[in-house]
Amino acid sequence: MGTPTVAAFTDTYLPTVNGVTYTVKSWRECWEKRGHEMDVVYPGGDEYDPSDGEYPVRSVPFPFYEGFRIGVPQVPDAVEDADIVHSHTPFGVGLSGLRLSRSEDVPLVASYHTPTSEYAEYISFNGAIERTVRRCAESYERWFLEQTDLVVAPSERTRRHVVQEVGVDTRVAVVPNGVDIDRFQPVDTAAFRDRYDLGDGPLVGYTGRHGYEKCLPDIVAATEDMDVTVVFGGDGPAREDLEARARKADLDIRFLGFLDREELPAFYSVLDVFAFPSPVETQGLVALEANACGTPVVGVDSGALSDTIEDDATGYHYPRGDIDAFGEAIQRALDDRERLSGTCLDSREQLSVEHSVDRLEELYDSVLERTAIAP
Structure with missing residues (x-):
């Protein structure tokens, strides 16, 4: 099977700095070093100029968390021919990935980076509201993940959480985020x-x-x-x-x-x-x-x-x-x-990101094989 073209959808990307950004960026760099294509769709802003294969969509600031933006669900024309959609979020831009997957009848893979219910306190004003927000977040999270062909979790503990606590029936596989060990090594301080x-x-x-x-x-x-x-x-x-x-x-x-x-x-x-x-x-x-x-x-x-x-x-x-x-x-x-x-x-x-992307490529191929023979 040929190497698939991937369209990654994420609510968190440069210039925002966190683990999700680094994972999306390092996977993409490793994927493209192998001669493959992985485009990224993300919430645009004035602070970052996209390079080739990066597609910002309209966005607004997230009022409850400084530095984050919410992307408007939108599918850039340039990613419509992707073989696989990989969503790194169930919200905002992630919904664009779901829409592309359905409209083009291509597999949807979702990475489970963050339990969304853990952030209920940022938009809650008292305990009762927080509990309600948590329940709604968990229900929505379950609904989104069950629309996918595969869920990727970065650790075995997280895989068990998705299966046992979130209650997702979709296949869940472990792919560690990986570390750029060429960059992260002991240096003179x-x-x-x-x-x-x-x-x-x-x-x-x-x-x-x-x-x-x-x-x-x-x-x-x-x-x-x-x-x-x-x-x-x-x-x-x-x-x-x-x-x-x-x-x-x-x-x-x-x-x-x-x-x-x-x-x-x-x-x-x-x-x-x-x-x-x-x-x-x-x-x-x-x-x-x-x-x-x-x-x-x-x-x-x-x-x-x-x-x-x-x-x-x-x-x-x-x-x-x-x-x-x-x-x-x-x-x-x-x-x-x-x-x-x-x-x-x-x-x-x-710990190498190369090992992680090796596993990711295997899973992409398996998803394409299963969807190709599905009735």
Whole structure:
């Protein structure tokens, strides 16, 4: 079977920076290095100029989450001949993918990046409204995924969630997001330390979206009695409250703000421990990027992080909500940093985005074969 032409539909793309953006971008780059075609349809804005194969659609700002935009359901003419539609969202632009799949009678694949119900608090004003929003989000999510020919989950834990908790009957397969291991590897950190005046002491840090669901104040609480510097990279709606919590702590805490992609290998490499208290991850891409740079991760034993982190090899887990245990796990990782760094680096090859796209190509072919023989 020939290599399919893919049209990817996503509500999150450049210049917005998060795990979904990086996954779509890295899969597309890897796919096209193999001589294949993967176009991307995304919400357009003034801050990013599309390159060949990138098709912005009209969009409006999302009023409840700064930096996000909602795309108007629209199918650009240039992607109408795709062999497979791959939707990275059930909303907005994702509905355009569903429409293209139905109108052209081509398979629809959906990536399950984020449990939509986890973000109910952003558009809710009290507990009753939040519960209602969660139920509606879960029902809609189930409906959308059942319109597809295949659901792709980034981890086994997430696959089980989609099957058992969301209740989807569609086939669900695991394809890790993958890491660009040519980019994410240990690098010299002297210039990075000097640029941000980080000194020579032990560093515990996090980078990524500052969302309330990430539980980032737990990092401050867990390290408050340690002789460390805590470093936060990234930005998001919870940053102001996080900074307010940090001002009350007797601790050296630095907020670096948004970091360019080129700076991230140095950020991960300079840390002694990457702290990750988010219980809502579907894989936790930043944890894998940190590991690829030789930095152990201490993360909550919840969601996909239960599988992403290998205890006593790439980091340590702690029970959700147990701040004392979080602090103890961070200290243990600090004490065992050199050995853990070695075991992290030993696992780099299996994290590669190339392996992920190999699996993705197999699944695309299987979907095309099944739909070709379906009555």
